[in-house]
Amino acid sequence: MAVLEVKGLTKSFGGVRAVAGVNLEVSQGQFHSIIGPNGAGKSTLFNLICGYYRCDKGSVVFKGEEITGYRPERIIKMGMGRSFQVTKIFPRLTVFENVQAAVLFSAGHGLNFFSDSKRLVLGRTEEVLSMVGLGDRSDETSGVLSAGDRKRLELGITLASNPELLLLDEPTCGMSPVETNETIELIQRVSSEKSLTVLFTEHKMDMVFRVASYITVMNFGTVIAAGHPADVRANVRVQECYFGRENDASRC
């Protein structure tokens, strides 16, 4: 069953068609990667799916409900979680409070004015923190964490509200190969434990082809190929978009 269905999604900025009629289907439990060169429209597509941008045309259906035009908060509450290419955390809060804030909100404590927040949802917060491997860093101010740890923390914040679909925008951006492997393993482990569906963008091709169960390739705002890793690897248009056409060199 498709968790997410995108049909004919289009968005222009001025004269630039950043996303031009994209169709996409993400089925339950998929580890679905979107790849493509810089400027292919991957991040814009994410922002359209989660309601951060309004699309010009097309529709987004999430768990059978059309969510086109919904505000992001509403989409998040329906069970979508997202992380950003440039990590977004709450820099002045401690690592613990970062996750706790998300847990408190999703547990309906948002407008609780008089309980002591130091006594609430501690167990669940610790559970999420240990899931992303930050259990022993609770008291640190999150703003001083390394890039890799910030990404983990952001993943923790995202997981705190129990999403069914994770949208991860370059989850290993700026990480060393070791950190990249750790992070991807972490995402794979968590998503299989919680039976999550994951849609992520990446630039690290070897990693994507190793771990993704399905790959969609974008270029110039459109989908140029989609399929299982082996099929995509063999696709001529994908090769052209990354390596140039076969006769490019001879034409010079």
Place this chain on the structure above:
Amino acid sequence: MGSPSEVGAPSKRIGVQWPGWVIVGIVLSILPFILEKGFSPYYLFLAIKVLVYALFAVSFNLVLGYGGMMSLGHAAFFGISAYTCSLLLVKTSCPAILAMFAGPFAAALAGMVAAFFSVRVQGAFYFATITIAFSQIAYTVAYKWRNFTFGDDGIQGIPVPALISTEATYINMYFFALAVTVICIYVVWRIVKSPYGLLLRALKGDPVRATFIGMRGDRYRFIAFTVSALFAGVAGVLYAFLETSVAPDVLSWTSSGEVLLMSVLGGMTLFLGPAVGAAIMILLSALVTSYIKYWPFTMGTILVLIVLFCPKGVGGLVFDKYKGLAKGA
């Protein structure tokens, strides 16, 4: 009341234990007698003024320090409440107790209106501009609408309830102001430490991330702004009772600037920082103006030094020293 822990990055809790609060309580209880009998009623008047502005500054900081909203019009709520309460007492036969509640209620309503238009605005500069514009509307009404507000004469001789009248002694007024201030600051403290308070701080840190945990940021800001206006209004009523007069100046943007300076001076990253700032500003202004007439110049100099060398404010400086001592021990 718990410990004044940091807004930004709460480190280990450094609690003022209950014996500490007992001592503070005893000092605050005998202080008025010492000041009035031992020195002069003027000092007691100053002490009450410190309480009034401490409440004003702490409630203002809910918006500035916790909500990250640069309001430059908060004197409007303080003043609207002072005017509402005073006008009811002077022009109608409204019972004092009702007038006392009507003031903050009016302030909260005005806060809602201002918040409705300002919380959705992105960027500190535009937020400041909108709030300053709102306060100028209130100022202009008080200044120009002579028939209704007595214009720049202000309202004189406000009939303060006999129980807290300051004609013979300031002591009753002191205890009234102390009780109201402590209760209100305690309520703000509870809000700050609540899940709502944590989410408000989170929102300040990264509004986009807040949206993507599902929060409607504008609603959280709206509530903070309204609550802040309400308590600024309570301070406004105390002010009217203490001074027994109100003039349009309380609504002016320079008054809004003063409460902002108190917060910065005392340290907006600490819960009680603004209260410390209020005490310093009021006492220093009284001291300086009794010798020289260059108070604004003095204040400006101090502020430049604070911003340059001690951006966490005086409260932050003391807190860090205290933390250092606690760690060393």
